[in-house]
Amino acid sequence: MRPGLTLSVGRIWFLSQAIRLYFKPGMSGFAPGFRNLLIYEWKRFCHAIYDPDRLRFIHSLLSVPTKK
């Protein structure tokens, strides 16, 4: 699988750790920040499991009377 242009945030964090751990630079560079990583992944997870449009559709099926 080709890595593409959009790297996962976890991977960027992992790549940045080698630099952070060795050089201890006083700048953030491309490190996403652990807190930002958690916020991003949590929200992404919520989007993946909670789909309000689909739930509303199911509600429509139940609430709209049908006619044969």
Next chain:
Amino acid sequence: MKRPHRVLDFVSLRAWLEARLGQYDCVSFDVFDTLLARCIEPPDDLQRRVAQLLASRLGDMSVDHVLQCRRDVEWELRRAALLEGQDHECHFDPLVEGWVTRLTGSPEPELIRFVHDTERTLETLALFAKPGVHALLDWLKSKGLRVIAVSDMYLSHDHVMALLEDAGLAGHVDQAYVSSEFGLGKYSGRLHAKVLELEGLAPERVVHVGDNLVSDMRAPLQLGIQGLFLDEKHERLRRRKQTLSAEMARVGGMWPGRRFFEIVDFRMEHDPACQEAFEDFYHYYGAHVLGPAFSTFLMGLLEKFKDVKPEKVFFLARDGYLFEKLYARWRELEPNGMQNWPEPVYVYASRRVVASASVAEGLSPDQAQVAFYNPKQQGLLSVLKTFGLPAADYEEAAREHGLADIAEPLHDWRDPRFLAFLADDSVQTRIKSFGEAARERLQGYFEQHGFFECTRVALVDIGWNGTIQKFLRDSFESRPDYPDVHGWYFAFLGAIHGDFGMGDRIEGLILDVRRGDPYERAVMDFEEIFEQGARSGEATTLGYRDGEGGRVEPVLKGDDAPDRQGELACNPMIDGFQRGVLDHLGHFHAATKLTGYGFQDIKPYVLALLERAVASPTQEEVEHITRLVHTEDFGHDHTLSISLEPVRYLDVFAPRSLFRKLRHKPWKFAAFAHFGWRLPAWLFRMAYFHLITKRGF
């Protein structure tokens, strides 16, 4: 009342319609997020971008104020529509007029046109026909069904039709109905009712498809129209993910860049020409690794041009070749934005020709030491080749000073035999005479390209040491008309001459070691790929000759040279890289227009992409890239093989042998790609940092 239905994509929509062909005369579609997808989310960001551009045109207003004025005017128009008994719809024309009036005190026609044009341009850049839409609409037309588009949108009918046309759908849609033209919305059912009336259709003969449960399903169902919910979960997730990226981009750091390249990625995915070309690995690599790096470099370069305003920009052969192409392409993409920007000139000026000119006043040991930086150096022979001096003329003098074999590697440039050779007056006389002739031709070549007519010029190249800039300065600085020269390079290492006192007149935009930023260092851990990716297919410049009409012409290395043969074999791969980079630039430019991000916003993420590509390559990348050979055009005729043997787990028990195996390899991390998991490459990255800082690896 009809029963709600949903379809998961356009293929299932076609299957659903195919089973009911005789039941309907007309298929009505929602437009935005149904027929057309946006590459940037949320859609409000486009309005913000229009406000940003308007604010920069007006000069003294904040973006927030300009945007707030738009919202206020929009709210008033919607309220007025409700009071008139219509739905809360507003039309773009009175909105823009009211907006401009609120900002400037009068409805200035030029500003109104600017807003219309800007919004139209940005929407066109952002919108694509979704995959499968063309085929479905073609099929519907072939079955004799009427196809209409119905949209809740503030844009005018003509504007929406123009957007459909730009997406290649205008010929597939018989008519479009837009809420802003009627003051009626789909959500209330009133627009659907109006469409039925205007089309003269019975509701049971119409099917409406859209992604909004209220506007596109519930409202039509209540009128007796069959509403179909287009339930594309992957599209909804993509939109939400992009909205989340937009939210995270406010944090700064690498986040704006990640959002930016998410947009570029989406655009490339929806470009069929790109998708076909990406089957070629080199094209793909050009678009996904070199493209972001070189396009971002160009963006930084353009910002420098705006600040410093050089009259001409000299792209130096050979590695400035691609940068000149990118600059020319950018000018095509932005014809109105470049009138005051510098005139590009591609000049054949290798390190070799400027080095030859720099010895017009003799060759000092300090100058000569540059030849010893190559691990494959051949002592005096390399020095002579570096400065273009004919070796045969100096063999006898070398023997007199104890250098019987002029190709003997010298590990210390202060070798007494070498210093004695340089101190010999007869040697220096010959060197000076050669250097003066070379300098005269170099001067003539640069004069004919208008170098000395300018007060300020820029040199653009891949960089590393800024050798050409240094030698040009050494050769011609004494001329009263020597211009103010700025060197802007992809990367600046300053390993040979430091910054030779140039300060901010020399800068590496992606990497500059003087910044001391370790996140930038991936570029210097595999310089060869960037040099190869940017270089011209032509051979290096060896010197100049007098051509027709008194013009000075470059003399290139012959194709029969062994290193040139290697280059020629690699040229098709380089061509693939560069086509990919140019494809990337088109989408990069669109993303720049849509987001308004600048060089510093996206650079951190580009550094992450480069860190991934250099330090954690895939097996496919290693297999293809190690086929390239790299040539040294500075006093050496060898080729440098990029390939290397993979590291095995057992090699860890023989660290000395592993050290020797990797030491002189240009791309050490390639040896870890075959492991299939990322930890070995990551651990080696840490070990590598230790070795380069403590042991000069």
